[in-house]
Amino acid sequence: MIPPLPDLVLDPMVRAALAEDLGQYGDITTRTVIPEGVRYTARLNAREDGVVSGMQVARMAFHLVDPALSVETLLADGAPCAKGQTLMTIEGAAASILSAERVALNFAGRLSGIASLTARFVAxxxxxxxxxxxxxxxxxxxxxxxxxxxxxxxxxxxxxxxxxxxxxxxxxxxxxxxxxxxxxxxxxxxxxxxxxxxxxxxxxxxxxxxxxxxxxxxxxxxxxxxxxxxxxxxxxxxxxxxxxxxxxxxxxxxxxxxxxxxxxxxxxxxxxxxxxxxxxx
Missing domain, CATH: 3.20.20.70 (Aldolase class I)
Incomplete structure (x- = not known):
């Protein structure tokens, strides 16, 4: 198993991605249409087979937007995943989950794609x-x-x-x-x-x-x-x-x-x- 990197090494990268996505005024869509206090449980799911990477970074994205979110990683970086499998659950304020969603998915999808292609080369x-x-x-x-x-x-x-x-x-x-x-x-x-x-x-x-x-x-x-x-x-x-x-x-x-x-x-x-x-x- 590959040990995770220290969060402090990844923090500037994730913060920069969130700042880019949130822009000057934050998530105006979510702020407009989601009532305050609405809570949800979201699932990060694989829609195809592959190898997981970027779970550590995705977790950081959710926690930087809202430290109160409960994030559970169900499949560790480096593990194979199957279509339909849940990789992570996120529970808490719906507005926070929605505001962090794209950055978390961008990192996880990109990095899992690299891990998956590498695994094919290794095979x-x-x-x-x-x-x-x-x-x-x-x-x-x-x-x-x-x-x-x-x-x-x-x-x-x-x-x-x-x-x-x-x-x-x-x-x-x-x-x-x-x-x-x-x-x-x-x-x-x-x-x-x-x-x-x-x-x-x-x-x-x-x-x-x-x-x-x-x-x-x-x-x-x-x-x-x-x-x-x-x-x-x-x-x-x-x-x-x-x-x-x-x-x-x-x-x-x-x-x-x-x-x-x-x-x-x-x-x-x-x-x-x-x-x-x-x-x-």
Whole structure:
């Protein structure tokens, strides 16, 4: 089970979403048509099968609007859900529930969609040691919860930011003067606490990286399965191998079978469809 993040980390994100939705004057519809004192029990229901994520954030949205609301999470983040299953119940002032509804559903649907897609990717790697990992292709401002949703789906996280590790891409190599130049620069100045990954798209580049040394991980970019298999054999366990580039769902089983350690896909976060969830009174 993936432990929840501290609420204080998520609080600014949820507050910003609520402020955006409530606008300058709050929920004028609810204030106009719902009499004061009306109480209801609402249920957050799944309208399709999937994997749950965002329950912690949804709960925060309801409680930030009204701390008096009673929120019970029935299905934890990371759990599979079935169509028609109730994920959460919210009891209290009807006006408060309605005012928080859209923000709670936006987060829960978006994050559950990422977790569900990740789970489908992970399922394609069964029988291999390959791990599915995300990228930095995330929604601005939502990276921490989107990457958490990847974990809920059974995947792994790549860098959270540019400051986490050294990842030398093709443009870095071109601008710095070649593979030898970038690896020698990292050897000369990088902290011993920082891991180094370098991107290659040809086997001769991989051979150069292995000969020079200094890389912990090699990103094998846009290689076909036969080339990936040869690259894994060349690496021989000396570096971690990561396959990347056009890693869509239909390719994952074939790529995983090549023996790569990781398969990174931006699609997990930039192309996931929101899971269909609804709040029913």
């Amino acid at each position: 394609e790697t069964r029988g291999t040691d390959a791990r599915i990992t995300c990228t930095r292709k995330t929604t601005p401002g939502l990276r921490i919860v989107e990457k958490l949703a990847v974990l809920h789906g059974g995947g792994f996280n790549h860098r959270f930011s540019l400051s986490d590790a050294i990842l030398i891409k093709d443009n870095h190599i071109a601008a710095a003067g070649g593979i030898k130049a970038v690896l020698e620069a990292t050897k000369a100045s990088a902290s011993h606490m920082v891991r180094v990954e370098i991107e290659v798209d040809r086997l001769d580049q991989l051979a150069e990286v292995l000969d020079i040394g200094g890389a912990d991980v090699v990103l094998l970019d846009n290689m076909d399965p036969d080339t990936l298999r040869e690259a894994v054999a060349m690496a021989g366990g000396r570096v971690v191998t990561e396959a990347s580039g056009n890693m869509v769902l239909g390719r994952i089983a074939e790529v995983a079978a090549t023996g790569v350690d990781y398969i990174s896909s931006g699609a997990l976060t930039h192309s996931a469809r929101a899971l269909d969830l609804g709040l029913d009174f």
